[in-house]
Amino acid sequence: MSPAPTVRTRGTLVIDIDACKGCDLCVDSCPPGVLVMTEHETNARGYRYPRLLAGCTGCQACSQICPDFVFQVYKYETPLELPGGPS
Numbered sequence: 001m002s003p004a005p006t007v008r009t010r011g012t013l014v015i016d017i018d019a020c021k022g023c024d025l026c027v028d029s030c031p032p033g034v035l036v037m038t039e040h041e042t043n044a045r046g047y048r049y050p051r052l053l054a055g056c057t058g059c060q061a062c063s064q065i066c067p068d069f070v071f072q073v074y075k076y077e078t079p080l081e082l083p084g085g086p087s
């Protein structure tokens with residue numbers, strides 16, 4: 001069996017799930033495409049919300065485009081290799 005693929009990950013997010021209104025803008029703004037909206041789970045206001053996959057670069061595009069200040073972006077000093085890969 002080959003080892004699980006890893007993805008170089010330079011940043012991470014704190015996501016204020018209940019502040020999200022499910023507009024999808026962040027998903028389209030993310031250059032590496034590592035934000036995906038939940039399919040069925042909703043927040044306290046009844047909206048789907050984004051989840052972060054491995055591979056964030058810490059570029060802050062999502063936090064800049066989100067109208068509701070849902071994201072705080074943090075960059076790792078040393079990039080991590082996290083399990084993930086093309087789905």
Ligand code: SF4
Pocket residue numbers: 011013029030031032033034035052055056057058059060061062063073
């Ligand atoms: S910081 Fe950049 S790479 Fe990370 S989730 Fe936001 S838009 Fe995507």
Ligand code: SF4
Pocket residue numbers: 019020021022023024025026027049050065066067068069070071
């Ligand atoms: S841009 Fe903000 S409000 Fe819109 S889906 Fe993303 S996190 Fe939610």
